[in-house]
Amino acid sequence: MTKYLVKRFIAMLITLWLIITLTFFLMHALPGSPFNEERSTSEAVQRNLEAHFNLDKPVPVQYIEYLKSVIQFDFGPSIKKSSQTVNELLGRGFPVSFELGLVTLTVAILSGITLGVLAALRHNGIIDYMAMTIAVLGISIPNFVFATLLIQQVAVNWELLPVATWKSWRHMVLPTLALATGPMAIIARLTRSSMLEVLTQDYILTAKAKGLTPAKIVLKHALKNALLPVVTVLGSLAAGILTGTFVIEKIFAIPGMGKYFVDSINNRDYPVIMGTTIFYSTLLIFLLFLVDVAYGLLDPRIKLHRKEAK
Amino acid sequence: MVKILEVKELHVSFTTFGGEVHAVRGVSFDLYKGETLAIVGESGCGKSVTAKSIMGLIPNPPGKITDGKILFKGSNLAALKDKDLRKIRGADISMIFQDPMTALNPTLTIGTQLMEGIIQHQKISRSEAQKKALEMMRLVGIPSPESRLKQYPHQFSGGMRQRIVIALALVCEPEVMIADEPTTALDVTIQAQILDLFRDIQKKTGVSIILITHDLGVVAQVADRIAVMYAGKVVETGTRRDIFYKPQHPYTKGLLNSVPRLDLENAELIPIAGSPPDLFAPPPGCPFVARCQYAMEVCDKVYPQKTKYGKEHHVNCWLQDERAKQMLALQR
Numbered sequence: 082m083t084k085y086l087v088k089r090f091i092a093m094l095i096t097l098w099l100i101i102t103l104t105f106f107l108m109h110a111l112p113g114s115p116f117n118e119e120r121s122t123s124e125a126v127q128r129n130l131e132a133h134f135n136l137d138k139p140v141p142v143q144y145i146e147y148l149k150s151v152i153q154f155d156f157g158p159s160i161k162k163s164s165q166t167v168n169e170l171l172g173r174g175f176p177v178s179f180e181l182g183l184v185t186l187t188v189a190i191l192s193g194i195t196l197g198v199l200a201a202l203r204h205n206g207i208i209d210y211m212a213m214t215i216a217v218l219g220i221s222i223p224n225f226v227f228a229t230l231l232i233q234q235v236a237v238n239w240e241l242l243p244v245a246t247w248k249s250w251r252h253m254v255l256p257t258l259a260l261a262t263g264p265m266a267i268i269a270r271l272t273r274s275s276m277l278e279v280l281t282q283d284y285i286l287t288a289k290a291k292g293l294t295p296a297k298i299v300l301k302h303a304l305k306n307a308l309l310p311v312v313t314v315l316g317s318l319a320a321g322i323l324t325g326t327f328v329i330e331k332i333f334a335i336p337g338m339g340k341y342f343v344d345s346i347n348n349r350d351y352p353v354i355m356g357t358t359i360f361y362s363t364l365l366i367f368l369l370f371l372v373d374v375a376y377g378l379l380d381p382r383i384k385l386h387r388k389e390a391k
Numbered sequence: 392m393v394k395i396l397e398v399k400e401l402h403v404s405f406t407t408f409g410g411e412v413h414a415v416r417g418v419s420f421d422l423y424k425g426e427t428l429a430i431v432g433e434s435g436c437g438k439s440v441t442a443k444s445i446m447g448l449i450p451n452p453p454g455k456i457t458d459g460k461i462l463f464k465g466s467n468l469a470a471l472k473d474k475d476l477r478k479i480r481g482a483d484i485s486m487i488f489q490d491p492m493t494a495l496n497p498t499l500t501i502g503t504q505l506m507e508g509i510i511q512h513q514k515i516s517r518s519e520a521q522k523k524a525l526e527m528m529r530l531v532g533i534p535s536p537e538s539r540l541k542q543y544p545h546q547f548s549g550g551m552r553q554r555i556v557i558a559l560a561l562v563c564e565p566e567v568m569i570a571d572e573p574t575t576a577l578d579v580t581i582q583a584q585i586l587d588l589f590r591d592i593q594k595k596t597g598v599s600i601i602l603i604t605h606d607l608g609v610v611a612q613v614a615d616r617i618a619v620m621y622a623g624k625v626v627e628t629g630t631r632r633d634i635f636y637k638p639q640h641p642y643t644k645g646l647l648n649s650v651p652r653l654d655l656e657n658a659e660l661i662p663i664a665g666s667p668p669d670l671f672a673p674p675p676g677c678p679f680v681a682r683c684q685y686a687m688e689v690c691d692k693v694y695p696q697k698t699k700y701g702k703e704h705h706v707n708c709w710l711q712d713e714r715a716k717q718m719l720a721l722q723r
Contacts, residue, residue: 282493283488283490283493283494284493284494284495284496284497286448286488286494287488287494287495287496287556287559288496289448289480290446290448290480290481290485290486290488290560291480291481291485291507291508291511291559292477292478292479292480292481292482292508292511292512293477293481293507293508293511294477294511297507297511301499301507302496302499305498305499306496306497306498379498380497380498381497381498381500381543381545382497382498382543382545
């Protein structure tokens with residue numbers, strides 16, 4: 082196991098390095114710089130600014146220097162938001178985004194699995210058709226459309242919940258709902274089809290022949306096996322939720338990381354682009370790693386490390 | 392001999408897109424305490440459906456017991472609610488399935504799967520359940536059961552898995568064990584071991600076994616009595632001796648002729664020509680009529696009654712009907 086973890090960790094570092102390198106050079110390949118806007122600054126000021134942020138040096142030199150500071154977990158200062166470092170921005174934005182992401186993922190997983198299991202147990206019944214209609218709608222309506230619909234109906238017309246910002250749990254309901262519907266629909270459909278397949282397996286018949294209660298058969302024998310494919314997609318679903326937060330945070334004016342990320346690209350705020358990219362990538366790589374470990378725990382047939390033959 | 396299970400005029404149908412398939416059409420047989428009854432017949436004759444109906448494991452819909460009784464310990468299993476049937480399933484009547492490779496849950500340990508049945512039916516602690524599970528594993532001949540208990544099905548070979556499946560069926564000390572083609576998925580040497588195990592277990596526990604198979608070689612080794620099924624009906628029943636030495640129904644004779652023989656030189660395999668009738672629209676008369684070389688006009692029109700041939704030997708065939716014999720006597 083330790084050997085596997087070490088191997089995996091090295092692979093993760095290499096992936097991260099590739100991401101950093103690609104993003105860095107692509108970012109600098111974009112025309113323009115943080116300082117050319119409509120408001121004209123004098124050439125001397127511009128040169129001073131560039132010197133201050135190390136932008137006057139050739140790109141490869143900047144790259145090496147950036148790598149050096151990243152190794153020390155220093156992501157540099159923000160160019161646009163003066164007197165703030167990227168670390169400070171991330172430290173402020175991340176807890177909010179994390180909360181939104183985590184709640185969304187929990188809601189999506191729980192409701193998706195419940196919906197999928199109910200649909201499978203009532204195969205071709207009314208519940209099945211209803212659940213799958215919800216699932217198709219959830220997959221086909223983009224979250225920003227759903228978000229605006231929710232704001233219009235629930236917040237503006239019915240005045241039940243606040244329109245935007247991030248303060249109490251009531252502020253969380255609409256963004257979470259908007260963000261969770263898509264992943265929930267995917268999980269529900271996957272759970273349903275995989276549950277239907279598992280329920281026809283011979284070992285379910287064996288479990289029935291033992292005289293177990295239907296609840297035990299479904300929860301202990303069917304669900305665990307049916308969840309294996311669902312766990313596989315959780316990694317990519319988490320990625321989907323991450324990218325979803327960019328848009329949803331913007332719509333609901335939530336002070337999370339997504340806002341900084343989008344703004345930084347518009348402003349060509351190089352250190353912030355790099356900082357948020359590295360942060361998101363690390364998170365995603367780590368999530369994918371967790372999925373692999375969970376897979377190994379759920380299915381004893383999958384070995385994370387190759388055992389020597391006895 | 393004490394009757395432990397009685398199946399009376401059982402009818403089972405399946406609703407399909409094409410219409411209703413009448414898979415079991417009036418099957419009756421008795422099971423005595425401590426005996427092995429083999430139900431033989433070709434694929435699709437309704438033998439598995441009969442077995443699953445006893446356990447209440449016919450998927451409903453599309454399947455349904457439309458008529459008949461299954462009497463066990465004074466209650467009619469065919470009329471019981473699923474909730475009450477669950478108390479009997481696994482505890483009093485248990486079942487072994489055909490393929491040991493798929494009959495065990497791949498993500499639960501053998502121990503968990505063995506113990507959950509005991510915990511479901513008996514009020515005992517986990518450690519006692521584990522003790523019982525170990526005892527069963529020893530009974531079915533699994534070496535070092537203590538370490539094996541924590542392993543998963545994929546760590547066992549096919550023969551070992553079938554032993555586990557048998558242990559699973561025996562763990563609550565049932566009175567009846569239904570084995571649905573228990574050796575079909577195994578290779579021949581393992582097959583022989585499993586059959587030995589059946590005899591051994593029966594001697595030790597006194598369990599009554601219903602063995603469902605199409606393999607007459609298996610039947611010859613373990614069965615006390617045999618019921619031959621064809622197109623959803625029992626056409627002949629008798630002791631092993633009756634069926635193998637004095638088969639009366641042309642179908643039984645055909646079955647015996649189509650067993651490959653290695654002991655005779657140049658022995659030709661004689662297949663039964665034709666195929667069984669379509670059970671969407673079963674024929675009114677004997678279902679074997681189209682394939683029977685002795686068929687008479689009456690066979691096509693009316694189903695023959697049960698004729699007693701010996702003490703335990705019954706056959707449903709016009710050739711053995713009392714009236715035919717009377718006609719024969721008149722001729723002489």
